[in-house]
Amino acid sequence: MSWLPKAWRNSREKGQHFELLAQKYLTQQGLTPVARNYHCRYGELDLIMKEGQVWVFVEVKFRRHSSYGGALHALSHTKQQRLQRTIAHYVQQKGLAGCVLRADFVAIQGEKEPEFHWIKNVL
Structure with missing residues (x-):
């Protein structure tokens, strides 16, 4: 991934970068950020946001290419x-x-100009 910053040493840093991009994208769509990277014994919530009175839990995934479904x-x-x-x-x-409550999914795909796909109510 030559276009990614060389400072990223692991996939965690890359994941945090794309979570931040997704948060910015959703904020532009009218959502308000509440928290990022909530961890518990069951797993992690990438983004927690609000849309009006609705609590929105967002899973973020990035893929470079569309191969295997992207x-x-x-x-x-x-x-x-x-x-x-x-x-x-x-x-x-x-x-x-x-x-x-609502669970959403943001799929980010592409190298230089990421393409965002926001899917609401995935659960």
């Missing part, structure tokens, strides 16, 4: 189950029972 096909059934459990944990920890 970023749009990177949200596996196993990942969806993990995402569900992690959201449930967050909701319990933050006392959000009764709030309106």
Whole structure:
């Protein structure tokens, strides 16, 4: 990935970069950032945002190419189950029972000019 900054030493740094790009993209679409990279024993939530009164939990995936389905096909059934459990944990920890929740997916694809695909209600 020659176009990526040489300072990135691992995929975690690359992931954080694309999560930040996704957050900026969603902010431009009217969402408000709440948190990034929430970790618990069930998994990780990449982005937590709000759209009005709706809590939006966002999974972000980046792929360089469209081979093997690209970023749009990177949200596996196993990942969806993990995402569900992690959201449930967050909701319990933050006392959000009764709030309106939504799980979204942002697929970022392409090298030099990333293309964003925002899919709402993936669970």
